[in-house]
Amino acid sequence: MTATIGYDDVEVGTELPERLFPLRRADLVRYAGASGDFNPIHWSDRAAAEAGLPGVIAHGMLTMATAARLVTDWIGDPRALLEIGVKFSSPVVVPDDDEGATVSVRGVVEKKLDGNRVVVNLTTRCRGEKVLMASRATVRLP
Template sequence: MSATLGYSDVEVGTLIPEREFRVRREDLVRYCGASGDFNVIHWNDRAATDVGLPGVIAHGMYTMASAARLVTDWAGDPGAVVEYGVRFSSFVPVPDDDTGAALVVSGVVAKKLDDNQVVVNITVRCDGTKVLLGSRATVRLA
């Protein structure tokens, strides 16, 4: 969408088109550096499987940020998000290949509030499994 998306442009039920965000091992290593979260389960298969995981998994905050990107791109302004929350429900395993994992993210306007704000419910799946539950953003539109 464009930066001119306004409150009057959306109604309850307005869909935010589905997008796919790829997560590769190199993305996780960069995120380790940016976030300071160097937990080995995010970059080392042996360490991840030793603690019972299927292999390296994406950081929860990386997954959460990818989902938020759908909304910030749609609104045209990252500063438009005034509240955002999720519950983590499943891991995002990231294979050691050039393809990585696919996060499939979509949204729908669930409610219009006062002060040009809307509530957007966000769905995030990886390999058909919901990885975030109760993912919701409140967004102030022009």
Template sequence: MTAAIRYDEVETGTEIGERTFPVRRVDLVRYAGASGDFNPIHWNDRTAKAVGLPGVIAHGMFTMAEAARLVTDWVGDPGAIVEYGTRFSAPVVVPDDDEGAEITVSGTVKEKRDDNQVVVALTVRSGGTRVLTRPTVVVRLA
């Protein structure tokens, strides 16, 4: 964990960095076990294609969690998240190969609020496509 970011060290427009997270089928299987979401669109190509998807897709909540990791790593405390909202705009398609897919996340502080809270706007892409629409995370800083 990194040192805690202090509220007085952050300004509107502060970039919190960019990070790329690999996503392989094994990650989806682990997530399914942890979440209890064993929907076959997350592990079976035949089923995914039968319902009109291009192939197996990552769980939406898995994608959100990976995006939030950029913020929690920046803040240094996963418990600092006060609020998190987004909409899903495109699936993260995960091929059945050794490489899988990637989720690339970047973030910028868009607003400073009272009570040491800041609003971080994220950009979340996979394969060059935005997969989350207007993801925002409110965190309470030290």
């Protein structure tokens, strides 16, 4: 989705269609390199088990960035994303196989603000379970 969405094109209740984002172990390694977060719970099954986790988990900030992609792809300009906030509610477990995990993200316009700003509520799930709560993005539209 690269079409530019304008402020007048959306109303409260406008839905952003669901997108599915795959996360595989290789993605976790790439993110660790980019972020500098090499905590072994993000790549070692043994370390994840020792920490009491059900398996290797995606970085929380990677999960948040994945949710943000729904919005930045929808608006067509990542610079228009002014703010994003989430609460982490459940980890994204990424199996060591060819499929990994799939993160599902949906959005709905919650409100329109002055200055061509729009607040979008996001619903982010993995394996049917919400992985982010109170997830909102504010964007400025043309």
